[in-house]
Amino acid sequence: MSDDDADVADGTWSDETDWELAPDGIDVGDLEADYAPPPVVAVVGRPNVGKSTLVNRILGRREAVVQDIPGVTRDRVSYDANWLGRRFMVQDTGGWEPDAKGLQSLVAEQASVAMRTADAIILVVDSITGATSADEAAAKRLQRSGKPVFLAANKVDNEKMESEAALLWSLGLGEPHPVSAMHGRGVADLLDAVLAVLPELSEIASGAGGPRRVALVGKPNVGKSSLLNRLAGDERSVVHDVAGTTVDPVDSLIELDGKLWRFVDTAGLRRKVGQASGHEFYASVRTHGAIDAAEVVVVMIDSSQPLTEQDQRVLSMVIEAGRAVVLAFNKWDLMDEDRRFLLDREIDLSLEQVQWAQRVNISAKTGRAVQKLVPALESALASWDKRVPTGPLNTYVKEIVAATPPPVRGGKQPKILFATQATARPPTFVLFTSGFLEAGxxxxxxxxxxxxxxxEGSPIKINVRVREKRGAGARKR
Structure with missing residues (x-):
């Protein structure tokens, strides 16, 4: 019997549920720590203070785009980082330079999104320039966040400049950490302080109890505000709005069918933007932030119009974030038979990637079928939360492989030695194999x-760990 045959012999496919019973030579280890969402550190601040340079310094590699002009990074980008063996995500929020009047609110908006989607926040301030009105706006927002906030006084290249950093105590965020993102000075001390308070796993992604969090997203004018108003007004059950100043995100707590839901603020379309030049960026930041802060996302699509690339981009954002999904085809009252036929064809062609998502045909304007949203949300969340025991999973995988073996690669037949679900939210499966499994x-x-x-309604992630040779461990794919 070969090594591979021995690996799939008695015990591998038995109806056992303990991970410790994986075959010899397979190191299951702490899979949840490997695959559950790591904690997120957001780097925020106004343009050209050195955020992307600091991100690159934290990563130890050049990832974030750095140019000596403001506003190069126009959206939030997340990177895998590791400091002294601790894994976390660094979120580079970027900057934007619309007009001088709009800059303050856009920097504050970045801070608001970070407050909702990060486990810890670093506010970067240019110690040479000193605190500006935009810095003060961001600091005020962050003071209310309840999150750990660290003030990075950047461009402190030597000891003589540390006195400039001390002036930033005035922002009210505690002791400034003098750093030079360009030269690396002080960055290690800053990271030590951040990781001392950072949770092992992201508390945002894992959820902290309370009402389930729903985001309504979609391209402009698709009917997000109308649907939210329909849900809130017709039910006459808005418990309260969680609101701050006029530029704070507003989460609506709404009771539907006797259950409380939190609808997170989306895309900023319920509020006009003060400056046209920053509008697209502002809406994009809000949409990303709403998706990251939600557990289930209602992707709204205008059924009366042809599906667009923008619809698909929004869907891709949701799937990439690993959130549960409900597709709401709005404006159904405007449909005729010809349009319904065309829409069915468009869905088959354009939405193949989300055939598993539940579809609800509604009219926010007339209230048609809006009551079907709650069962769809509950079903999607149940799928998102679902865990499959290891024993039944392996039994089923054995049956699948016996009926349809993996394709031969390089003259060898890959074997699936062991399977387990590492985590939920979304369901993430890990397959230990003797060889590479094709994407198909x-x-x-x-x-x-x-x-x-x-x-139904939840993305699934399948990760493969290939064992190079017996006892040599596994390589993650």
Whole structure:
């Protein structure tokens, strides 16, 4: 019997639920720590204070785009980082230079999004320039966040300049950390302070109890505000709005079918933007922030108009974020038979990537079928939360592989030695194998897992760990 045959012998596919019973030579380890969302550190601040340079310094590699002009980074970008063995995500929020009047509110908006989607926040301030009105606006917002906030006084290249950093105590965020992102001075001390308070896993992604969080997203004028108003007004059950100043995000707590839901603020479309030049960026930041802060996302699509690339971009954002999904085709009252036929064809062609998502045909204007949203949300969240025991999972995978083995690669037949679900939210499966599994075969396995356990409304992630040789550990793919 070969090593690979021995690995799939008695015990591998038995109906056991303990991860410790994986075959010899397979190190399951702490898979949840490997695959659950790591904590997020957001780097915020006004343009050209050195945020991207600091991000690159934290990463130890050049990832974020750095140019000596303001506003190069126009959206939030997340990177995997590791400091002294601790894994976390660094979120580079970028900057924007619309007009002088709009800059303050846009920097504050970045701070608002970071407050909602990060576990800790670094506010970067130019110690040479000193605190500006935009810095003060961001600091005031962050003081209310309840999150750990660290003030990085950048461009302190030597000891003589530390007195400039001390002046930033006035921002009210505690002791400034003097750093030079360009030269690396003080960055290690800053990271030590941040990681001392950072949770092991992201508390935002894992959820902290309370009402389930829903985001309504979609391209402009698709009916997000109308739907929210319909849900809130018709039910006459708005408990209260969680609001701050006029530029704070507003979360609506709404009771539907006897259950409380939190609808997170989306895309800023309920509020006019003060400056046209920053509007697209402002809406993009809000949309990303709403998705990251939500557990389930209602992607609204205008059924009366052809599907667009923008619709698909929004869907891609949601899937990439790993959130549960409900597709709401709005403006159904404007549909005729010809348009319904065309829409069905468009869905088959353009929305193949989300065939597993539930579809609700509604009219926010007339209230048509809006009551169907709650069952769809509950079903999607149940799938998102679902865990499959290891024993039944391996039994089923064995049946699948026996009926349809993986494609031969390099003259060898890959074997799936062991399977387990590492985490939920979204369901993430890890396959320990003797060889590489083609992407097409992984998609086949995903379809089979959905046939068996449903997962309607939730993305599924399948990760493969290839064991190079017996006892040599596994390589993550």
């Amino acid at each position: 075969y992984r998609r086949f396995l995903e379809r089979k897992l959905r046939e068996k356990w449903g997962f």
